[in-house]
Amino acid sequence: MQFLAAAWLVTRKDLLIEVRSREIVYTTLFFAVSCAIVFAFGFVREGKAVEDAAAGILWVAIAFSGTLALGRAFERERHNETLRGLLMAPVPRPALYVGKLWGILLLLAAVELVLVPLVGIMFQAPFFKYPLMHAALIATGTIGFAAVGTLFAAMLVRTRSRDVLLPVLLYPVTVPVIIAGVRGTAALLQTEVDVPMARVWLSMLIFFDAVFVTLALWTFEAVMTE
Amino acid sequence: MRRFLLLTLLVIGPAISAQQPPAQPPPTTAAQDGFVPIDQLAKKEEMPAAPLVMAAYAVAWLVIFGYVWSLWRRLHKVEVEIADVARRVASGSKR
Amino acid sequence: MMKRMPLWIALLAAMFVIAPVMIVRAPYESTMGLVQKIFYFHFPSWMAMFLAVFVSGAASVIFLATRSKRADAIAVSSAELVVVFGLIGLLTGPLWGIKAWGVWWSWDARGTSALVLWLIFQSYLLLRRFGGPGSERLAAAVALFGMCNVPFVYWSVNLWRTLHPKTTVVSSLPMTMGTPLWFSTVAFLGLLGVLIALRLRLEYRRAELDAIHLELDN
Numbered sequence: 001m002q003f004l005a006a007a008w009l010v011t012r013k014d015l016l017i018e019v020r021s022r023e024i025v026y027t028t029l030f031f032a033v034s035c036a037i038v039f040a041f042g043f044v045r046e047g048k049a050v051e052d053a054a055a056g057i058l059w060v061a062i063a064f065s066g067t068l069a070l071g072r073a074f075e076r077e078r079h080n081e082t083l084r085g086l087l088m089a090p091v092p093r094p095a096l097y098v099g100k101l102w103g104i105l106l107l108l109a110a111v112e113l114v115l116v117p118l119v120g121i122m123f124q125a126p127f128f129k130y131p132l133m134h135a136a137l138i139a140t141g142t143i144g145f146a147a148v149g150t151l152f153a154a155m156l157v158r159t160r161s162r163d164v165l166l167p168v169l170l171y172p173v174t175v176p177v178i179i180a181g182v183r184g185t186a187a188l189l190q191t192e193v194d195v196p197m198a199r200v201w202l203s204m205l206i207f208f209d210a211v212f213v214t215l216a217l218w219t220f221e222a223v224m225t226e
Numbered sequence: 227m228r229r230f231l232l233l234t235l236l237v238i239g240p241a242i243s244a245q246q247p248p249a250q251p252p253p254t255t256a257a258q259d260g261f262v263p264i265d266q267l268a269k270k271e272e273m274p275a276a277p278l279v280m281a282a283y284a285v286a287w288l289v290i291f292g293y294v295w296s297l298w299r300r301l302h303k304v305e306v307e308i309a310d311v312a313r314r315v316a317s318g319s320k321r
Numbered sequence: 322m323m324k325r326m327p328l329w330i331a332l333l334a335a336m337f338v339i340a341p342v343m344i345v346r347a348p349y350e351s352t353m354g355l356v357q358k359i360f361y362f363h364f365p366s367w368m369a370m371f372l373a374v375f376v377s378g379a380a381s382v383i384f385l386a387t388r389s390k391r392a393d394a395i396a397v398s399s400a401e402l403v404v405v406f407g408l409i410g411l412l413t414g415p416l417w418g419i420k421a422w423g424v425w426w427s428w429d430a431r432g433t434s435a436l437v438l439w440l441i442f443q444s445y446l447l448l449r450r451f452g453g454p455g456s457e458r459l460a461a462a463v464a465l466f467g468m469c470n471v472p473f474v475y476w477s478v479n480l481w482r483t484l485h486p487k488t489t490v491v492s493s494l495p496m497t498m499g500t501p502l503w504f505s506t507v508a509f510l511g512l513l514g515v516l517i518a519l520r521l522r523l524e525y526r527r528a529e530l531d532a533i534h535l536e537l538d539n
Contacts, residue, residue, distance in 0.1 A: 152459075152463075
C-alpha cells in the first residue's frame with residue numbers, strides 16, 4: 001500500500017508540473033500528428049491509404065512520440081538534479097519507477113486519444129468496429145514500450161549523448177512490441193477482419209508486458225543504486 | 227601474447243589456401259526431399275556458386291582476422307602505455 | 322585458462338585445418354549444390370553468436386547483482402563477439418540467399434530475428450563507447466533485456482513472416498549434413514571461447530592501467 005502511495009506521489013508531481021506548463025503533452029501531440037501526416041505522403045495513393053498503412057503509421061507515430069516524451073520527462077528531472085533527490089527519498093526504488101511509468105503512460109494515453117481518431121479519419125481506418133480490442137492492443141503495446149523506455153531513459157539521465165542513445169537502445173529491444181502492435185491492429189483493420197490473429201498478438205503483448213515490467217522493476221533497483 | 231597470435235596466423239593460414247574447392251563432382255540425385263527453391267531456376271543457372279562460396283569464406287576469415295587484429299592493436303596500445311607509465315614511475319622514484 | 326592458451330589455440334587451429342577438408346568431402350545437397358557449403362560456417366557463426374548472447378546476458382545479471390568487475394569484463398567481451406559472429410552470419414547469409422532464393426535479403430524469420438538481436442548488442446557497444454562513465458550498469462541492463470528478448474523476437478518475427486506466405490518456402494532447410502556441420506560448430510564455439518579469453522585479457526590490462534593512473538594521481 002505504501003508502495004502504491006509513493007508511486008502515486010511521483011506521478012502526481014509529474015502531472016502537476018505538466019498541467020501547469022503542458023509542454024510535453026502539446027509538443028508530443030504535435031510531433032505525433034506531424035509524423036502521421038509525413039507518412040501520408042509515402043503511403044497514400046489516389047486519396048486512399050495502401051493496405052495496412054494505417055496500423056503502421058499509428059504505431060510508428062506512437063513509438064516516435066513516445067521516445068520524445070520519455071526524453072523530455074527525464075530531461076526535466078535532470079535539470080535541477082531532482083532525480084537524485086527522488087532517489088534519496090525514503091521510499092522503495094521500484095516505487096519511483098512505477099510512478100514515472102504511470103506518468104508517461106498517462107501522457108501517452110492523452111496523446112493517443114487524439115492520435116487514434118485522427119489516423120482513423122485520415123486513413124479511413126475503422127477503429128470503431130472493435131473498439132475494445134483496439135484499446136487493449138494499444139494499451140498493452142504502449143505499456144510494453146513505456147516499461148522498457150522508462151527504465152532506459154532513467155538510466156540514461158546520467159550519461160553523455162543521452163538524446164541519441166535513447167532511441168538507439170530502445171527501438172531494437174522493443175521490436176516485438178512494434179511487430180505485435182502493428183500486426184494486431186492491422187488484423188482488425190483489414191477488409192476481412194482476423195479477430196483470432198489479433199487475439200494472438202494481444203496475448204503476446206500481455207506476456208511481454210508481464211516479463212519486462214518485472215525485469216525492469218528488478219533492474220531499476222540494481223542500476224540506480226550508487 | 228603476440229606469440230599466440232602469430233601462432234594462430236601461422237597455423238590457420240594454410241587452412242585458408244586449403245579451402246579451394248576441388249573440381250566439382252556432378253551433383254548427386256539423393257535426398258530429393260530437401261529444399262525446393264521456387265521459380266528461381268533461371269536465375270540459379272546464371273549465377274555460378276563457386277565465387278559465392280569463396281566470397282563467403284573470405285568474408286568469414288576477414289571478419290575474424292580483422293577482429294583479432296583490432297584486438298592485438300588495442301592490447302598493444304595498452305601494453306605500451308603501461309610500460310610508459312611504469313618507466314615514468316621508476317624514474318620519478320629515483321629523483 | 323590463460324596459461325593453457327597456446328594449447329587451446331593449437332587445438333582450435335588443427336580443427337580449422339581439418340574442417341575445410343570435411344566440408345569439401347561432405348555430400349552435395351541435392352537442390353542447392355555447391356552453394357550449400359556456406360551452411361557449414363554460416364550456421365556455426367549463428368550458434369556462436371547465440372551462445373555469446375547468453376554468456377553476455379548471464380554475466381550482466383551477475384554484474385548487476387554483485388557488482389563484480391570480472392562479470393562486467395566477461396559481459397562486454399562476449400557482447401563484442403556477438404557483433405563479430407553476427408557480422409559473419411549476416412554477411413554470409415545473403416551470399417547464400419542470392420543463389421538459393423534469388424534475393425540478397427528475404428526477411429525470413431531466422432535472419433530477421435538474428436538481425437534484431439545483433440542490433441541490440443550493437444546498441445550495447447554504442448552505449449559503452451559513447452555513454453561515458455557509469456554506463457556499464459546501464460549496458461548490463463541492455464544485455465539482460467536483449468537476452469530475455471530472444472524468445473519474443475523469434476516468436477513475433479516468425480508469426481509476422483507466416484502472415485506473408487509468398488516467400489515462406491525459404492525456411493525449411495535440410496539439416497542432415499551431420500558430422501562436418503557439428504564439427505565446425507564445435508570449432509566455432511571454441512573460437513568464441515578463445516576470443517573471449519583474449520578480449521578479457523585486454524579488459525584486465527586496461528583495468529591495471531587505470532589502477533596505476535589512479536595511484537599516480539594520489
